[in-house]
Amino acid sequence: MSIDLSVQGVFDKAMYLIDAQNESTGSTDNGDTTEYKVRTIGILNNLIDDVYPASDTFVIGEDGKRPALDDLADFSDEIRMDPYIVRSVLPCGLAAKLLSEENPTLADFFWQLYEQRLAKAREGVPAAFESIEDGLPYGGIEYGEFARW
Numbered sequence: 001m002s003i004d005l006s007v008q009g010v011f012d013k014a015m016y017l018i019d020a021q022n023e024s025t026g027s028t029d030n031g032d033t034t035e036y037k038v039r040t041i042g043i044l045n046n047l048i049d050d051v052y053p054a055s056d057t058f059v060i061g062e063d064g065k066r067p068a069l070d071d072l073a074d075f076s077d078e079i080r081m082d083p084y085i086v087r088s089v090l091p092c093g094l095a096a097k098l099l100s101e102e103n104p105t106l107a108d109f110f111w112q113l114y115e116q117r118l119a120k121a122r123e124g125v126p127a128a129f130e131s132i133e134d135g136l137p138y139g140g141i142e143y144g145e146f147a148r149w
Contacts, residue, residue, distance in 0.1 A: 003083045003087070004086075004087075005078045005080070005083065005086045006075065006076055006077065006078055006079070007040065007041060007044060007074065007075045007076070007077050007079065008075040008076065009086065010040075010044065010079065010086060010091050010094060011028060011037065011040050011075065011094070012028045013087065013091035014036075014092075014094040014095040014098065015028035015033055016028070017091055017092065017095045017110065018095050018098065018099060018106070018110075020032050020033050020036065021033075036098050037075075039097075039098060040075075040094060040098075041072050041074075041075070043094055043097045043098070044079075044094060045071050045072050046097075047090060047093045047094065047097075048069055048072070048079065048081075048090075049068075049069070050118075051081065051085050051089055051121070052067075052081060053122075054085065054089070054118055054121040054122040055081035055082045055085045055121070056082045056124075057081050057082055082121075084117075084121055084124070085121055088117050089114060089117045089121055092110045092111075092113045092114035093110075093111070093114040093118075095107075095110040096108070096110035096111035096113075096114055
């Protein structure tokens with residue numbers, strides 16, 4: 001099984017959502033999509049920073065700093081995030097941004113779908129649990145040593 005995590009894959013899915021593919025061949029590379037294609041990489045570079053923390057590939061660096069993804073430069077570039085983000089979240093965000101000028105109503109619909117799916121992705125990120133008792137200085141409060149009753 002192969003999952004298309006490329007910029008082209010996200011673009012194709014967005015074009016299918018906004019019904020801009022060729023009617024007879026299904027190709028997303030046609031005269032109607034040229035303007036969209038020119039804007040796609042810039043828009044995705046803007047969106048990936050917002051969605052990356054919701055991906056199960058997000059890991060905070062050892063220095064405690066927020067990790068960054070490399071800029072996307074070509075349609076063959078792979079987006080290094082989990083499949084749900086790449087196949088469900090990013091195409092909706094891209095469709096919304098591409099349609100913002102020409103069809104604001106449809107753009108709002110796709111933006112709402114993007115936000116819903118992004119929230120769902122955030123809820124599904126596995127969490128790690130840490131002990132609050134080990135090595136954290138709470139000054140004995142947890143044992144009531146310094147409490148007045």
